[in-house]
Amino acid sequence: MAKLSSINKAVIAGIGIAGISYLSSKNNREKARTMFQNAKVKADSWITKYKHKKSPLTKVGHSDPYDFQDNNMLSEGAMYGVDYYNEEEQQ
Numbered sequence: 114m115a116k117l118s119s120i121n122k123a124v125i126a127g128i129g130i131a132g133i134s135y136l137s138s139k140n141n142r143e144k145a146r147t148m149f150q151n152a153k154v155k156a157d158s159w160i161t162k163y164k165h166k167k168s169p170l171t172k173v174g175h176s177d178p179y180d181f182q183d184n185n186m187l188s189e190g191a192m193y194g195v196d197y198y199n200e201e202e203q204q
Contacts (some may be wrong), residue, residue, distance in 0.1 A: 136142050 136145060
C-alpha cells in the first residue's frame with residue numbers, strides 16, 4: 114500500500130511540474146486561457162440545451178442546425194407544398 118501512495122504522489126508531482134513548465138511561457142498561458150474559455154462556453158451551452166428541453170411550440174421557426182431529426186422533418190415537409198402545387202398544376 115505504501116508503494117502505491119508514493120507512486121501516486123510522484124505522478125501528481127510530475128503532472129504539476131509539467132503544468133508549471135508549460136504555463137511559464139506567456140504564449141502558452143494565453144492558449145490555455147482561450148481553450149478554457151471555449152470549453153466553458155461549450156459546457157454552458159450543453160447544460161442549457163439539456164436543462165431546457167424545447168417543446169414543439171418553442172422550436173417553431175427556429176431550426177437548430179444540429180437537431181438532425183428536426184431538420185429531416187423540415188426537409189420532408191418542405192417538399193409537401195411543392196408536390197401539392199405540382200399535382201394541382203397537372204390537373
